[in-house]
Amino acid sequence: MMTTTQQPSTKEDILQYLLKQGLATAQELAEVLDISPQAIRRHLKDLEAEELIRHKAVQAGMGRPQHQYELTHKGKDFFPNQYDDFAVSLLGTLAETMGEDQMTSILRKQWERKAIHYRDRLGNQPLSERVAGLVKLRQAEGYMAEVHRVEPEGSNSGDCFLLTEHNCAISTVAESFPSVCGHELEMFEAILPDCTVERTYWMIDGEHRCGYLITLQSSKVRSVL
Structure with missing residues (x-):
């Protein structure tokens, strides 16, 4: 379970979206969840610190690489799991x-x-x-x-x-x-x-x-x- 207490519902929304989609950029998450890119990056930073998500750089065209986020094993374990x-x-x-x-x-x-x-x-x-x-x-x-x-x-x-x-x-x-x-x-x-x-x-x-x-x-x- 997440240890942070700041706006847990938004963080859970991020985790649920990544669980469904596999990968997402900060901009995509901001648009889907209807919050500012600055706020979404703060949430992503917190979730990375808790080792629930990780990012990887993906080259998109000639511009700078984009950071795409995905769940870690710990992040997937956040969701119900009946077996151990x-x-x-x-x-x-x-x-x-x-x-x-x-x-x-x-x-x-x-x-x-x-x-x-x-x-x-x-x-x-x-x-x-x-x-x-x-x-x-x-x-x-x-x-x-x-x-x-x-x-x-x-x-x-x-x-x-x-x-x-x-x-x-x-x-x-x-x-x-x-x-x-x-x-x-x-x-x-x-x-x-x-x-x-x-x-x-x-x-x-x-x-x-x-x-x-x-x-x-x-x-x-x-x-x-």
């Missing part, structure tokens, strides 16, 4: 004791149970209501999730939504065991059996967010877990 190093240690012990294959089976079973829980909560509503409900469930678990309707590709596709998660509530686990992300994709497919679910962004690949393209397919028949 104990989970990684426990999974490591399981892998050593039971073997990778059995541990993978255990992880898959966990995601299957969570998928059933989600399905029970979301019911058989229209897709727009199900994805909105899914976002609320993910937010309650510590994910900074949001969803937007997008234009589908292809004439055979129905409704299409992009589910974005700007942080990962299990990032510590995912860094050590990337296979959990594969099970997460399988979980979304099980929750939405009448849809095609594709991963479009992945933090493990260096992106600053995870994204899933959810497309309703009229040819798919609902199945029961």
Whole structure:
């Protein structure tokens, strides 16, 4: 949590914007948050001193390099995170004791149970209501999730939504065991059996967010877990 007490809401707005966008200049932040460039630079200086953000120089044309700001690991930890190093240690012990294959089976079973829980909560509503409900469930678990309707590709596709998660509530686990992300994709497919679910962004690949393209397919028949 931030130690500074000066205008914490503005500083939190800066952190949230950087979490969503990945990078931003001081000028961009000033415009988005509607405060003066001088004030935004004071906030940025404070946040850098607290090691919540860092900057890097990026050459833009023939002018002077621009400073672009991004979150540090400490800055990302400012946001809710339900899992800690104990989970990684426990999974490591399981892998050593039971073997990778059995541990993978255990992880898959966990995601299957969570998928059933989600399905029970979301019911058989229209897709727009199900994805909105899914976002609320993910937010309650510590994910900074949001969803937007997008234009589908292809004439055979129905409704299409992009589910974005700007942080990962299990990032510590995912860094050590990337296979959990594969099970997460399988979980979304099980929750939405009448849809095609594709991963479009992945933090493990260096992106600053995870994204899933959810497309309703009229040819798919609902199945029961």
